[in-house]
Amino acid sequence: MVNYYQFREQNKSYFEKVRPLELRSLGDEDIISVTPYRDQNGHRILIYRFGVWKPGKISVDDIFRATIILLELGSLEPIAQVLGGVGIFDLKDLTFNHILHLSPSVAQKMIALLVTSMPVRTAALHIVNQNWVFNAAYNMFKPFLNSAMKERLFIHGSDMKSLHKHICSDHLPKRYGGVHDDYPYQLWLDKLIGNARIHTELGQLGYIF
Numbered sequence: 001m002v003n004y005y006q007f008r009e010q011n012k013s014y015f016e017k018v019r020p021l022e023l024r025s026l027g028d029e030d031i032i033s034v035t036p037y038r039d040q041n042g043h044r045i046l047i048y049r050f051g052v053w054k055p056g057k058i059s060v061d062d063i064f065r066a067t068i069i070l071l072e073l074g075s076l077e078p079i080a081q082v083l084g085g086v087g088i089f090d091l092k093d094l095t096f097n098h099i100l101h102l103s104p105s106v107a108q109k110m111i112a113l114l115v116t117s118m119p120v121r122t123a124a125l126h127i128v129n130q131n132w133v134f135n136a137a138y139n140m141f142k143p144f145l146n147s148a149m150k151e152r153l154f155i156h157g158s159d160m161k162s163l164h165k166h167i168c169s170d171h172l173p174k175r176y177g178g179v180h181d182d183y184p185y186q187l188w189l190d191k192l193i194g195n196a197r198i199h200t201e202l203g204q205l206g207y208i209f
Contacts, residue, residue: 007117039171044085051093055101084121092129104141
């Protein structure tokens with residue numbers, strides 16, 4: 001919890017006067033999604049598709065705000081408080097323009113947010129479909145990663161069998177060699193926000209509806 005409050009203090013703009021429903025565009029653009037099912041270990045699965053992200057339309061700060069909302073929503077699920085989640089970073093179609101907006105410090109902050117700075121534990125981050133653009137950028141931000149981040153980061157390329165060693169195909173979308181259709185995150189978001197208790201707790205955290 002100490003890391004969480006330190007992150008909040010150092011990044012106040014991500015937490016102040018945030019309106020969750022104004023960030024739905026990240027789901028509408030299919031940049032972020034949350035699966036309605038869990039992996040074989042009970043982890044919630046959070047998927048990022050950075051290749052479809054249009055930086056001129058959606059800012060890096062909004063990606064951070066949406067991520068924080070999803071993680072804080074997840075922390076209100078009793079099972080997530082115990083088991084946490086896993087993340088998949090799909091870098092298909094990532095371009096140099098994306099990298100210009102994902103500086104080493106931004107990349108380090110994103111991994112820190114998911115791995116060490118939130119009450120919900122992220123068990124692993126899986127990078128798939130990366131290309132030479134990512135490989136070049138990774139060499140720049142790798143020194144910024146601490147040992148906890150490095151231990152939970154797995155790079156698979158286009159080898160979905162490698163990913164399946166960590167997340168069984170029965171618990172993945174078809175695009176990653178799994179069996180499930182894509183599931184827009186806003187359906188999960190609407191379900192949770194529609195819960196009166198969760199709506200109240202989010203309000204207590206400072207979110208505005």
